[in-house]
Amino acid sequence: MFRLILIIAALLIIAQLVRIGLRQLRGPGPEADADGPEPFEQVTQCPHCGVHVPKASLDNGGTCPQCHQ
Numbered sequence: 456m457f458r459l460i461l462i463i464a465a466l467l468i469i470a471q472l473v474r475i476g477l478r479q480l481r482g483p484g485p486e487a488d489a490d491g492p493e494p495f496e497q498v499t500q501c502p503h504c505g506v507h508v509p510k511a512s513l514d515n516g517g518t519c520p521q522c523h524q
């Protein structure tokens with residue numbers, strides 16, 4: 456009887472480890488992509504210097520802040 460309890464406990468621990476492992480493979484926090492704002496900024500390439508910058512930091516002409524200096 457004691458062995459049966461031991462086996463069940465071991466199976467529960469293994470199931471818990473597999474669940475944690477799968478969560479880590481899928482990336483950080485399944486709650487993060489469930490709702491809320493977009494976690495990452497959209498990045499685009501500056502046509503002048505070719506550097507990748509957040510799309511919001513480009514001006515109307517598509518120039519990055521670095522090209523303005």
Ligand SMILES: [Zn+2]
Nearest residue numbers: 501504519522
């Ligand atoms: Zn640039």
